[in-house]
Amino acid sequence: MSGAHAAPFVQPARFEFTPESMEQVDRHIAKYPKGRQQSAVMPLLDIAQRQNGGWLPEAAIRVIGEMLNMPYIRVYEVASFYTMYNLAPVGRHLVQVCTTTPCWLRGSDQVMEACRQSLGVRAGQTSADGQFTLIEVECLGACVNAPMMQIGDDYYEDLDAGSTRRILDDLKAGRAPAPGPQIDRINAAPVGGPTTLKETA
Amino acid sequence: MPTLTIDGKDVTVAQGTTVLQACEIAGIEVPRFCYHERLSIAGNCRMCLVEQEKAPKPIASCAMPAADNMVIHTNTPQVKKAREGVMEFLLINHPLDCPICDQGGECDLQDQSMAYGKGATRFHENKRAVKEKYMGPLIKTVMTRCIHCTRCVRFAEEVAGVEEIGAIGRGEHMEITTYLEQAMTSELSGNVIDLCPVGALTSKPYAFTARSWELEKVESVDVHDAVGSNIRVDFRGKEVMRVLPRLNEDVNQEWISDKTRFAYDGLKRGRLDRPYVRQDGRLREATWAEAFGAIAANVNGLPGAKIAAIAGDLADLEAMAALKDLMANLGSPHIDCRQDGARLDASVRASYLFNSTIAGIDKADALLIVGSNPRIEAPIVNARIRQRWLAGGFRIGVIGERPELTYDYDYLGAGPGTLGEVASGGHSFAEVLRGAQHPMIIVGQGALARADGAAVLAAARQIAETYGMIGDGWNGFNVLHTAASRVGGLDLGFVPGDGGLDVEGMLTGAQSGAVEVVYLLHADELDTSRLENAFVIYQGSHGDNGVKHADVILPGAAYTEKNATWINTEGRVQLGSRAVFPPGDAREDWTIVRALSEVLTGGKLPYDNLGALRRRIAGAVAHATAVGDVVPAEWGAFGQPGLLGDAPFASTVTQHYLTNPICRASTIMAECHAVIEPAQEGTGTHG
Numbered sequence: 001m002s003g004a005h006a007a008p009f010v011q012p013a014r015f016e017f018t019p020e021s022m023e024q025v026d027r028h029i030a031k032y033p034k035g036r037q038q039s040a041v042m043p044l045l046d047i048a049q050r051q052n053g054g055w056l057p058e059a060a061i062r063v064i065g066e067m068l069n070m071p072y073i074r075v076y077e078v079a080s081f082y083t084m085y086n087l088a089p090v091g092r093h094l095v096q097v098c099t100t101t102p103c104w105l106r107g108s109d110q111v112m113e114a115c116r117q118s119l120g121v122r123a124g125q126t127s128a129d130g131q132f133t134l135i136e137v138e139c140l141g142a143c144v145n146a147p148m149m150q151i152g153d154d155y156y157e158d159l160d161a162g163s164t165r166r167i168l169d170d171l172k173a174g175r176a177p178a179p180g181p182q183i184d185r186i187n188a189a190p191v192g193g194p195t196t197l198k199e200t201a
Numbered sequence: 202m203p204t205l206t207i208d209g210k211d212v213t214v215a216q217g218t219t220v221l222q223a224c225e226i227a228g229i230e231v232p233r234f235c236y237h238e239r240l241s242i243a244g245n246c247r248m249c250l251v252e253q254e255k256a257p258k259p260i261a262s263c264a265m266p267a268a269d270n271m272v273i274h275t276n277t278p279q280v281k282k283a284r285e286g287v288m289e290f291l292l293i294n295h296p297l298d299c300p301i302c303d304q305g306g307e308c309d310l311q312d313q314s315m316a317y318g319k320g321a322t323r324f325h326e327n328k329r330a331v332k333e334k335y336m337g338p339l340i341k342t343v344m345t346r347c348i349h350c351t352r353c354v355r356f357a358e359e360v361a362g363v364e365e366i367g368a369i370g371r372g373e374h375m376e377i378t379t380y381l382e383q384a385m386t387s388e389l390s391g392n393v394i395d396l397c398p399v400g401a402l403t404s405k406p407y408a409f410t411a412r413s414w415e416l417e418k419v420e421s422v423d424v425h426d427a428v429g430s431n432i433r434v435d436f437r438g439k440e441v442m443r444v445l446p447r448l449n450e451d452v453n454q455e456w457i458s459d460k461t462r463f464a465y466d467g468l469k470r471g472r473l474d475r476p477y478v479r480q481d482g483r484l485r486e487a488t489w490a491e492a493f494g495a496i497a498a499n500v501n502g503l504p505g506a507k508i509a510a511i512a513g514d515l516a517d518l519e520a521m522a523a524l525k526d527l528m529a530n531l532g533s534p535h536i537d538c539r540q541d542g543a544r545l546d547a548s549v550r551a552s553y554l555f556n557s558t559i560a561g562i563d564k565a566d567a568l569l570i571v572g573s574n575p576r577i578e579a580p581i582v583n584a585r586i587r588q589r590w591l592a593g594g595f596r597i598g599v600i601g602e603r604p605e606l607t608y609d610y611d612y613l614g615a616g617p618g619t620l621g622e623v624a625s626g627g628h629s630f631a632e633v634l635r636g637a638q639h640p641m642i643i644v645g646q647g648a649l650a651r652a653d654g655a656a657v658l659a660a661a662r663q664i665a666e667t668y669g670m671i672g673d674g675w676n677g678f679n680v681l682h683t684a685a686s687r688v689g690g691l692d693l694g695f696v697p698g699d700g701g702l703d704v705e706g707m708l709t710g711a712q713s714g715a716v717e718v719v720y721l722l723h724a725d726e727l728d729t730s731r732l733e734n735a736f737v738i739y740q741g742s743h744g745d746n747g748v749k750h751a752d753v754i755l756p757g758a759a760y761t762e763k764n765a766t767w768i769n770t771e772g773r774v775q776l777g778s779r780a781v782f783p784p785g786d787a788r789e790d791w792t793i794v795r796a797l798s799e800v801l802t803g804g805k806l807p808y809d810n811l812g813a814l815r816r817r818i819a820g821a822v823a824h825a826t827a828v829g830d831v832v833p834a835e836w837g838a839f840g841q842p843g844l845l846g847d848a849p850f851a852s853t854v855t856q857h858y859l860t861n862p863i864c865r866a867s868t869i870m871a872e873c874h875a876v877i878e879p880a881q882e883g884t885g886t887h888g
Binding site: 058071072073074076077080081 | 369
């Protein structure tokens with residue numbers, strides 16, 4: 001977890017999976033043959049993070065370690081290796097702006113600047129109301145639609161400063177902006193519509 | 202058996218050998234950081250790159266299996282360039298703080314950058330800095346120096362059996378740490394200091410006290426448990442600066458326990474550096490002549506039956522031999538080296554040895570542990586058991602406490618009842634033993650130092666004989682001792698003679714007045730308050746338990762201060778060497794006994810130097826000259842079949858870090874006791 005440098009915070013002493021989470025946990029653990037339950041560590045960490053408002057408390061690492069019979073340090077290694085696990089609290093909306101070369105060439109600086117102005121925070125910070133955390137990330141694999149950002153589970157693509165501001169304003173107002181390309185484009189097809197294979201089956 | 206060509210030389214190696222190992226067999230040095238013979242292969246440092254013909258790029262020789270017709274070059278321009286490149290990358294984030302680094306002078310990175318590096322860097326940006334991590338009272342960390350070889354991580358997981366160290370983060374942000382920076386709770390943790398190829402993990406107690414090139418070195422043997430780990434004592438002037446392991450495949454491989462490594466500061470505290478005599482109820486400093494005079498006044502004229510001697514855990518073979526002779530001269534049959542009261546039988550050597558030998562554990566395929574917690578009684582033996590267990594096909598049963606060991610085991614029961622069931626074949630584990638080719642039993646002092654100890658010993662013998670532990674070339678009957686002196690004492694026959702009293706009898710006799718003089722030779726693990734009525738002579742190195750009721754104190758030498766023979770739990774004869782001289786007026790132990798004999802009625806002992814004494818010992822104990830070897834012992838009848846008690850077995854070691862006067866004088870051991878032992882208790886190590 002290299003992105004966010006959170007302000008000092010208090011780790012909850014306990015963590016428990018809710019019955020709904022437990023259902024998913026059991027489903028993932030059951031996927032693996034007996035004695036190989038440790039393979040379920042990544043989905044379990046994700047379930048715990050979702051249940052806990054987008055970040056993984058230390059107590060959850062211990063709970064999962066005990067559940068999968070793994071030493072805590074091994075769970076912690078996994079949780080700290082992947083940037084998608086947040087080991088410190090994040091805002092309700094985690095705004096991840098891609099700044100890797102393709103996005104950067106296509107104007108990710110303007111997207112980042114728009115986020116900064118709209119949210120009043122710099123990369124790595126959480127807005128005062130706790131609603132938004134802004135971070136800069138490496139390639140998210142949507143280079144065709146550069147520049148792009150990810151908010152929560154959704155990709156917002158083909159951005160510019162204006163569309164970025166509009167999306168953030170929608171979220172602030174509690175509306176759900178439509179994910180995907182923000183210009184006249186279907187998925188990853190050419191702008192303005194397909195130029196080949198126009199007929200769909 | 203693949204045959205490959207390395208630098209023009211044909212080498213034939215065993216199947217499964219790596220290219221790096223093949224290079225070593227061919228006598229060619231290949232630099233490396235992450236590769237270590239006793240750990241799994243990681244292949245992440247890339248320093249061992251060599252050129253393989255027909256391969257498109259250099260190969261990591263540590264991870265490449267040797268194959269037939271491979272042509273390897275280790276001295277081409279490509280290899281040189283590859284090594285220089287790797288070294289340059291490694292040094293990008295490694296600080297150039299060798300002048301203030303404790304590893305300086307014995308650092309793999311320093312040596313290899315001299316030998317294989319470029320000599321200059323092209324990196325002008327800032328180096329990264331990593332916060333130091335807390336790893337407990339023994340390991341000092343400077344994590345900025347870490348090159349992420351992960352040797353420490355692999356050691357903790359594979360050898361120590363405590364998965365507490367890991368690598369968190371990734372790439373540029375990777376850091377080695379224990380979980381939440383808790384102290385490492387292994388009794389072998391100090392070995393990561395030796396394993397670390399750079400100065401990231403160094404010894405906390407040794408920090409900034411000496412440079413490796415200022416130290417003189419002497420090869421010796423450890424006495425903190427009965428394993429007899431081979432050690433190197435580094436000293437400067439008259440001070441022991443540190444203790445390091447020495448390679449011995451048959452005993453400690455290349456590991457030593459933390460107690461072995463770090464208890465050395467106890468050698469400088471609480472020492473007896475001059476004789477003392479009790480006068481008007483208070484101990485006062487005295488000369489040797491006064492001390493001997495006081496002893497002569499109390500001993501001469503006394504019938505031998507009123508004199509007793511106890512040899513403690515840290516008594517060397519020579520001192521015990523001299524004391525035994527002295528007691529014989531005085532006509533006393535009351536001698537005993539079994540300070541903890543273990544019902545060991547000195548007449549059959551096989552009954553008190555770790556007969557399979559420690560290396561023999563590798564061959565065993567089933568193990569029954571009775572009344573022992575090897576993890577705290579002999580961490581090195583425990584590591585060997587774990588090594589065997591990791592290889593698979595090794596069932597382990599435990600009778601006694603339920604300790605947190607570093608391997609899985611079947612818990613059979615707490616006391617002699619279960620032992621009886623196994624012996625009679627009524628227990629399911631009996632089938633495991635019966636089905637094994639090389640079954641093994643380890644009997645701890647916890648099973649023997651009790652009233653029914655002789656019956657337990659007999660039951661253990663029955664198990665050994667019933668389940669085929671005794672056969673051609675295999676003796677799986679093992680007694681695990683906790684005291685370095687014990688096997689030597691038993692070999693010498695330092696046990697009660699005809700009509701002689703054992704330790705318990707001596708203490709009772711001292712209370713009742715039947716015994717008037719008690720000679721304690723390095724004997725501290727006793728209830729000395731029971732000696733209040735007797736005239737007590739204490740000979741030892743530390744002002745510990747033994748001096749509390751002593752009337753005369755004779756200052757002896759600690760294990761680093763004498764040339765002495767030690768016989769470990771296997772019966773292996775090993776020589777300890779003097780690194781420094783004993784402090785003040787203290788003397789080597791056998792010379793004290795020899796000098797004392799001159800003023801006592803029996804007359805002077807017939808040896809004036811160590812050689813003469815050793816020749817005398819060799820006359821009585823033939824194998825004492827077979828230094829370094831284990832002379833196999835003949836099987837025989839021992840133990841007394843009888844009624845087994847009900848009390849559960851409990852290890853005789855309750856405080857691993859405080860088992861003898863040297864440890865108890867050590868502030869480092871006190872800190873370990875305070876920090877690490879509670880942490881282990883939490884996981885049940887203390888059972």
